[in-house]
Amino acid sequence: MRSQDCDILIQGGGPVGLACAAWLLQKFPEAKLTLVDRNSINDADLATADSRGIALSHGSKLLLDTIKAWPTDCADIHRVHVSQAGRFGRALMTREELNQAALGHIIRYRDIHIAIRQALREIQAKSPHFIWRHTSDNHEQMNAKCIVHAEGGLFKTQDWVESGRDYGQSALVGLVEVENALPHQAWERFTAEGPLAVLPSHYGTNILNLVWCGSPESSQQRLQLNEIDFLKSLQNEFGSRIGRFLKIQDRRVFELGLNYRKHITKDNEVWIGNAAQTLHPVAGQGLNLGLRDAFLLAEKLASLFSGSTEEQTPAQIQNALESYAHSRKADRTTTIGLTDLMARVFTSNLAPIVVARGLALSALQWLPPVKTSLARQMMFGRR
Numbered sequence: 001m002r003s004q005d006c007d008i009l010i011q012g013g014g015p016v017g018l019a020c021a022a023w024l025l026q027k028f029p030e031a032k033l034t035l036v037d038r039n040s041i042n043d044a045d046l047a048t049a050d051s052r053g054i055a056l057s058h059g060s061k062l063l064l065d066t067i068k069a070w071p072t073d074c075a076d077i078h079r080v081h082v083s084q085a086g087r088f089g090r091a092l093m094t095r096e097e098l099n100q101a102a103l104g105h106i107i108r109y110r111d112i113h114i115a116i117r118q119a120l121r122e123i124q125a126k127s128p129h130f131i132w133r134h135t136s137d138n139h140e141q142m143n144a145k146c147i148v149h150a151e152g153g154l155f156k157t158q159d160w161v162e163s164g165r166d167y168g169q170s171a172l173v174g175l176v177e178v179e180n181a182l183p184h185q186a187w188e189r190f191t192a193e194g195p196l197a198v199l200p201s202h203y204g205t206n207i208l209n210l211v212w213c214g215s216p217e218s219s220q221q222r223l224q225l226n227e228i229d230f231l232k233s234l235q236n237e238f239g240s241r242i243g244r245f246l247k248i249q250d251r252r253v254f255e256l257g258l259n260y261r262k263h264i265t266k267d268n269e270v271w272i273g274n275a276a277q278t279l280h281p282v283a284g285q286g287l288n289l290g291l292r293d294a295f296l297l298a299e300k301l302a303s304l305f306s307g308s309t310e311e312q313t314p315a316q317i318q319n320a321l322e323s324y325a326h327s328r329k330a331d332r333t334t335t336i337g338l339t340d341l342m343a344r345v346f347t348s349n350l351a352p353i354v355v356a357r358g359l360a361l362s363a364l365q366w367l368p369p370v371k372t373s374l375a376r377q378m379m380f381g382r383r
């Protein structure tokens with residue numbers, strides 16, 4: 001075998017690719033695995049990278065705990081309050097109703113990324129055939145029996161477009177300081193232009209993560225507004241439930257949409273995480289779904305490559321990947337479908353939809369089994 005050859009090649013060292021490598025090596029330390037990462041191998045460029053708050057479910061926490069990759073800087077959510085600006089309908093979900101320690105956790109993207117990198121470094125010490133290299137180190141064409149695509153990417157920045165939807169929306173994210181927040185409470189408010197989420201942060205009760213969805217034009221305008229005007233406009237949309245909005249920092253805008261592959265395998269290649277599906281963040285599901293992809297693929301590949309000392313044939317590899325794709329079908333379909341539905345329903349201003357939305361929120365409040373099963377899907381995916 002040449003130094004450029006390996007059994008499994010993972011392309012893309014975002015949270016999903018890194019986690020897949022870590023779970024695979026944890027189950028099968030002898031794996032001949034190469035991870036090609038565009039980020040520098042030390043964490044230098046990540047320390048100042050993307051600091052948007054990401055909601056991770058309790059299911060994702062349980063998965064990341066298995067590789068000791070849970071970041072220390074994290075804020076737990078105990079209650080989620082959902083409402084519509086200026087319309088009827090609201091729902092409150094609490095951890096007590098679901099009998100869970102937390103409904104979810106908010107962590108900065110870069111902290112998740114760095115925590116998984118650190119976990120992978122620990123595992124790397126016991127993995128003799130694992131190579132972790134930067135994209136610029138790839139001078140020769142690499143041969144791999146199986147290629148895992150984890151190149152991720154954001155909506156409209158990817159070099160592939162398959163099925164999906166452009167919602168004509170962007171999200172303005174930032175860190176906002178308020179006067180009077182409730183500890184561990186998240187707020188999701190549906191405005192005329194789209195969802196506005198205010199989520200806890202590990203910086204303290206009154207410093208919150210803001211995800212404010214709107215048309216691309218409004219989001220760009222909000223990005224340019226001076227601080228006073230920005231806070232005034234935010235206060236108008238959100239109302240006074242958590243007192244005055246006092247400060248905003250780290251404003252950034254992301255374009256939002258749905259882009260997903262109908263087929264996530266082809267011959268010896270497989271796509272996971274955002275490389276397989278890129279979702280609207282309305283339900284906070286993209287990374288959660290990607291981590292479940294990574295975990296189940298790692299299980300499948302570990303059992304295939306550790307199972308026999310004989311060379312795996314292309315047909316065996318293809319079968320294993322197809323079986324993986326089959327096992328992901330229900331979870332992918334449900335999560336993509338629910339997120340798409342929420343993104344469309346909660347951004348429409350058509351009168352019947354606004355009324356239906358109010359009824360749906362009221363139903364959530366008054367029909368606990370519906371609420372519980374929706375929350376469980378969001379927390380653990382479809383199993």
Ligand SMILES: Cc1cc2nc3c(=O)[nH]c(=O)nc-3n(C[C@H](O)[C@H](O)[C@H](O)COP(=O)(O)OP(=O)(O)OC[C@H]3O[C@@H](n4cnc5c(N)ncnc54)[C@H](O)[C@@H]3O)c2cc1C
Binds near residue numbers: 012013038039274
């Ligand atoms: C505003 C916003 C809010 C969000 N909120 C949530 C949330 O609350 N909860 C949630 O679960 N999800 C959320 N998401 C989605 C989440 O960010 C993504 O699902 C997640 O980052 C996907 O991880 P990934 O590793 O697949 O891809 P990425 O995070 O995009 O990482 C891919 C990595 O691969 C590298 N790469 C790319 N091409 C190559 C190549 N050719 N070779 C080597 N490396 C390469 C990139 O540099 C990058 O580091 C949100 C997204 C947005 C935009």
